[in-house]
Structure formats: C-alpha cells, structure tokens
Amino acid sequence: MHRTKVRVSEDALDANETIARANREDFDRAGVAVVNLMSAPGAGKTTLLERGLEGLRSPRVGVLEGDVQGSLDADRLAGLHIPVTQLNTDSGFGGECHLDANMVRSALPALPLDEIDLLIVENVGNLVCPAEFRIGEDVKAMIASVAEGEDKPLKYPLMFRSCEMVVVNKIDLLPHVDFDMDRFLANLDAVNPGVASMRVSARTGEGIDGWRAWLAGIPERAAAPA
Amino acid sequence: MHRTKVRVSEDALDANETIARANREDFDRAGVAVVNLMSAPGAGKTTLLERGLEGLRSPRVGVLEGDVQGSLDADRLAGLHIPVTQLNTDSGFGGECHLDANMVRSALPALPLDEIDLLIVENVGNLVCPAEFRIGEDVKAMIASVAEGEDKPLKYPLMFRSCEMVVVNKIDLLPHVDFDMDRFLANLDAVNPGVASMRVSARTGEGIDGWRAWLAGIPERAAAPA
Numbered sequence: 001m002h003r004t005k006v007r008v009s010e011d012a013l014d015a016n017e018t019i020a021r022a023n024r025e026d027f028d029r030a031g032v033a034v035v036n037l038m039s040a041p042g043a044g045k046t047t048l049l050e051r052g053l054e055g056l057r058s059p060r061v062g063v064l065e066g067d068v069q070g071s072l073d074a075d076r077l078a079g080l081h082i083p084v085t086q087l088n089t090d091s092g093f094g095g096e097c098h099l100d101a102n103m104v105r106s107a108l109p110a111l112p113l114d115e116i117d118l119l120i121v122e123n124v125g126n127l128v129c130p131a132e133f134r135i136g137e138d139v140k141a142m143i144a145s146v147a148e149g150e151d152k153p154l155k156y157p158l159m160f161r162s163c164e165m166v167v168v169n170k171i172d173l174l175p176h177v178d179f180d181m182d183r184f185l186a187n188l189d190a191v192n193p194g195v196a197s198m199r200v201s202a203r204t205g206e207g208i209d210g211w212r213a214w215l216a217g218i219p220e221r222a223a224a225p226a
Numbered sequence: 227m228h229r230t231k232v233r234v235s236e237d238a239l240d241a242n243e244t245i246a247r248a249n250r251e252d253f254d255r256a257g258v259a260v261v262n263l264m265s266a267p268g269a270g271k272t273t274l275l276e277r278g279l280e281g282l283r284s285p286r287v288g289v290l291e292g293d294v295q296g297s298l299d300a301d302r303l304a305g306l307h308i309p310v311t312q313l314n315t316d317s318g319f320g321g322e323c324h325l326d327a328n329m330v331r332s333a334l335p336a337l338p339l340d341e342i343d344l345l346i347v348e349n350v351g352n353l354v355c356p357a358e359f360r361i362g363e364d365v366k367a368m369i370a371s372v373a374e375g376e377d378k379p380l381k382y383p384l385m386f387r388s389c390e391m392v393v394v395n396k397i398d399l400l401p402h403v404d405f406d407m408d409r410f411l412a413n414l415d416a417v418n419p420g421v422a423s424m425r426v427s428a429r430t431g432e433g434i435d436g437w438r439a440w441l442a443g444i445p446e447r448a449a450a451p452a
Contacts, residue, residue, distance in 0.1 A: 040268060041382065042373060068382060069380075070380055070381060072377050072380060073381075097355045125381070126323060126352055126353070127267045127352070128352060129355075145268070147396065152267060154296055154298060155295065155296060156351075157294075158294075176399055178429070203403075
C-alpha cells in the first residue's frame with residue numbers, strides 16, 4: 001500500500017516561511033524587488049539610505065522603516081520625497097527585536113506597491129534575529145561599521161552568512177580605530193566565502209556612487225533568470 | 227462566601243522572573259553581587275572589562291560571557307587570570323539574541339561562586355531583548371558608543387530605561403563623528419531621568435579609573451540597605 005505522509009509543522013519559522021512566500025507573490029505581482037537591509041544599531045543604515053537615494057530617479061524606490069519605537073529614521077528620509085512607511089514593533093512586551101514576514105505583511109496595505117520598483121526594508125538594528133526571519137525579500141544586505149570591530153563575522157555568523165552584500169561603512173574612521181580590514185575580510189570569508197562587499201563612508205561620501213549603483217541595480221538583477 | 231483567586235500565569239516573562247529569583251537567592255547565599263552588562267555589538271564591553279579589571283585585586287571578580295557562538299571574548303579575558311565562564315546561546319535555531327534567567331541558571335554549576343565577590347555577566351550584543359529578561363542581577367549597566375549616534379536612547383528606550391549606569395565609550399572618536407554629547411544626554415534623560423552616566427575611552431584610557439571604581443564598588447552598594 002502506498003502512503004503519502006504530510007508532516008504537519010507548527011514551527012514559528014515554518015509559519016514565517018509561509019507568510020514570506022505570500023509576501024513574495026504579492027511583490028512579484030506588483031513587479032517590486034525587495035531588499036532586506038540589516039545591521040547593528042548605529043551602523044549607518046539610515047544615513048546610507050539618505051546618501052544612496054539622493055538624486056536617484058530610477059528605479060522608483062519606497063522604504064519600509066522597522067523600528068522598535070518612534071519614527072526618527074522615517075522623519076530623516078522625508079526630505080527624499082519618496083514613499084516611506086513606518087512599522088513599529090513595540091506592540092509586544094518590550095518590542096520585537098526584528099521584522100518577520102507577518103509584520104511586513106501587516107504593512108502591505110500601506111505600501112504604494114504600484115508606484116515603486118524597489119522596496120528597501122530597513123530592519124531593526126540587531127545582528128541576531130533579523131537574519132532568521134525571511135520577509136519575502138529578493139536579497140539580504142547588511143552594513144557593518146568599522147567601529148564595531150573586525151571580529152563581528154565570527155560572533156554573529158548567521159547574519160553575515162545570510163547576506164549577499166556586506167557594506168563596510170565608516171571607513172573614514174579607519175585611522176582612529178583598531179580595525180584590520182584584511183582580518184575583517186578574512187573573517188567574513190570564513191563564514192560566507194566569496195560574498196560581495198564594498199567599503200563606504202556615508203560621512204565623506206567615499207564609495208557612495210558604488211552603493212547607489214548597487215541599490216539601483218537590484219530590480220534588474222532580481223528579474224534576471226537565476 | 228469568601229474566595230481567593232490565584233491567577234495562574236504561563237507567560238514566558240513570568241517564568242523568567244521565577245528563575246531570576248532563584249538565581250538571586252543562590253547569589254545571595256554565596257555573597258556574590260551581579261551586574262548585567264549590556265550594549266549593542268561592538269560598543270566595547272569586552273575591551274572595557276579588560277581595561278577595568280586589569281590590576282583589580284578586590285573585590286574578586288568572575289565573568290560570565292554570553293555569546294551566540296564562539297569564545298573570542300572569553301579568550302581575550304584569559305590574560306586577566308580571573309574565572310571566566312563561556313555561555314553560548316546557539317543551541318536554538320539561529321542563536322538566542324539575549325541571556326535569560328534560565329540560561330544563566332544553567333551556567334551556575336560552572337561558576338566558582340565561593341571564590342568571587344562580583345560576577346560580571348557580559349550579555350549578547352543587542353539593544354532590545356537583553357533588557358527584557360532579568361537574570362537575577364543586582365544592577366544593570368550598559369555601554370553606548372559615540373559611533374552609534376546620539377539618537378539611540380529614543381530608538382531603544384527600554385534598554386536605556388532599564389539601566390542604572392550608562393557608560394558612554396569611545397569618546398576619543400568625538401572629533402571624528404557627528405555626535406552631540408549634550409543631545410545624547412538630553413535623549414538619555416528623556417527616557418531615564420537622572421540615570422548615572424560616565425564618559426570613557428577604552429582606547430586611550432580616559433575615564434577608566436572611574437569605571438574601575440564603579441565596578442569595584444558594586445558589591446558594597448549591593449549590600450547596603452536600600
């Protein structure tokens with residue numbers, strides 16, 4: 001007798017996968033590419049978005065700002081005159097430390113998907129949990145600040161392993177901090193061999209052209225056959 | 227008819243409180259004061275412990291190192307010749323982003339409580355969840371790096387509100403970053419009015435004497451009647 005088994009799973013991460021796929025289908029229908037942008041607190045996500053999106057006309061970009069509380073980052077992006085949607089995670093006990101697929105899904109009605117080609121999701125500042133929850137993105141990227149130290153890939157391997165782009169920010173501080181770039185890149189390569197990386201300074205503007213070009217190229221790369 | 231109601235709670239945070247109290251009783255029996263040291267990744271917890279504990283003979287200090295993975299920080303502290311116990315949180319799916327009372331309890335058998343007066347618990351680098359879980363500590367302290375920006379108290383209010391000491395580290399970088407100390411202190415005061423703070427540089431040594439004195443004074447302050 002032939003039997004087919006269906007394993008019923010109630011794991012929270014499985015539920016997240018299901019909702020992430022639903023998000024993905026909605027994004028696909030609207031023709032929107034999505035990047036999940038992550039980092040530790042204060043690594044420079046918002047500043048890099050300010051600099052990278054300034055003057056960018058194509059693709060049309062929207063931002064979903066994830067924060068435990070407040071709308072400081074969304075306010076900062078107001079000057080860019082692009083659609084910015086704030087998503088706060090503090091409805092839980094002390095605030096969720098990450099975005100998950102369901103939180104992003106709850107924001108979908110507020111997102112003008114028909115008016116954008118690229119949605120940038122700025123996750124909660126945290127190097128652990130955001131890497132564990134897919135949200136329906138095409139690509140995961142992270143920002144690491146040289147002020148955080150060269151050991152971070154080894155201490156938060158899942159985060160560095162989950163990303164397709166690692167942006168090393170605040171390189172203007174290199175003369176003033178104990179950060180060995182070669183060692184950082186070796187640590188990065190140890191947890192995510194061959195991953196793309198770039199070096200930028202949101203403060204001085206160094207490398208921002210490359211960052212802007214990378215952002216602008218996401219929709220085309222997402223549409224290309226794998 | 228007189229009835230007494232007992233509300234049965236199965237909340238995870240309630241269970242954590244119960245275990246935190248059990249930890250607290252064990253620490254009290256052993257005469258050990260406990261500080262829960264928290265920060266974002268790369269704010270300088272380990273370096274500040276290296277500097278602050280160097281040459282400190284009294285009180286006798288032990289360290290419990292919380293990390294998602296690896297023992298890089300514990301290895302760095304080996305030169306201090308004090309008891310250091312490593313606690314890794316990666317037994318979960320992608321690693322827990324914080325220490326809770328039960329994790330600390332699981333480490334108790336490995337801690338030489340009879341040989342120390344002060345236990346420093348270095349939490350996982352994260353500005354959200356560590357603030358939500360009591361572990362049986364006497365005092366919570368956090369380290370904020372000037373490289374992270376002056377807005378952090380407003381974005382992670384629970385963390386800044388939960389602490390009795392906020393150490394502002396990396397002040398040697400002040401000439402090189404956009405960080406308004408007065409605005410940071412005003413933001414801090416907005417979420418935790420009157421909280422104690424100090425400014426230090428683990429790199430140059432500025433303020434380290436005060437940091438060492440604060441650490442050394444924890445057992446005496448913990449023993450004083452409230």
